[in-house]
Amino acid sequence: MSEADENPILAPGEESESFASSPVVTTVFDTVLSAIHNGELQPGEHISDAVLAEQLGVSRTPVREALQRLREIGIIEASASRFTRVAIVSPQQTADAMVVWVALYAALVMEVIPIVPAEVVAAMKQDHERFQQSLTTLDMQTIATANAEYFNHLVALSKNPALQRGINSVVHQIRLGSLHLPERIDLSALSESQALLVAAARDHDTAAARGALRMLGLITIPTEED
Known part of the structure; x- marks a missing residue:
């Protein structure tokens, strides 16, 4: 999960297909959330959607949707074309x-x-x-x-x-x-x-x-x- 990502999650305002009700999105969301809260992923650590998709055996689309949801609750942060990482909460x-x-x-x-x-x-x-x-x-x-x-x-x-x-x-x-x-x-x-x-x-x-x-x-x- 910690390799630098090649394709950060969508920037605000970008369109994405809705996967809000997808069990795959929920699984990815819960997996990353647990990894953050148990210390497996540390603040500032980069997350690759490609690596995460491969590890979980899913496509990158639901991974990006899950990361966007995590971004919305403030524990993932991203900069378009630069990085997606665990938030550094001051x-x-x-x-x-x-x-x-x-x-x-x-x-x-x-x-x-x-x-x-x-x-x-x-x-x-x-x-x-x-x-x-x-x-x-x-x-x-x-x-x-x-x-x-x-x-x-x-x-x-x-x-x-x-x-x-x-x-x-x-x-x-x-x-x-x-x-x-x-x-x-x-x-x-x-x-x-x-x-x-x-x-x-x-x-x-x-x-x-x-x-x-x-x-x-x-x-x-x-x-x-x-």
Whole structure:
């Protein structure tokens, strides 16, 4: 996946055939996304659509469509006729995306907290415990994965596709950017906010859920200017 590419993905405004519903596009999208989040592909690393197509045994057209979708959520960047690479998400970009995510997630909890089923509460609690265990090693890749999977449970309950898209449009950028901050965020506060949100989901308590989100919003994202 890491060889320099000969044919970058389409520049903004270029026409492309729609493969939005193609399972091949989804497979390529998920494969590259997982490779980025697990560290197999690093920020700044070039991606070749030709090499990727050969590795996955598919044509280049769905690969380009998948890369375009990844570009739209901010974790792939490209320059026409020059490169396609994993995005380099700056600490400031991470902080900006976090502001958007907290605002959107606050709207989400108002919708779903009153209806969270017991099995989702159990899954959140299990992921919260896994998150706490990951803090003992301070492996940021594992911490970021556990945190993302924890918060995704409530997103899946939403009946608002626009809200889901909005959250998903920034969450991957935050997840990638959080791995490359000048210093770690307050992981204890993040763990506490998770615990509060689990309790709020269990009790169907929207006021408590808003309190958990306020705590999240107060977590400082370190930037170069801090």
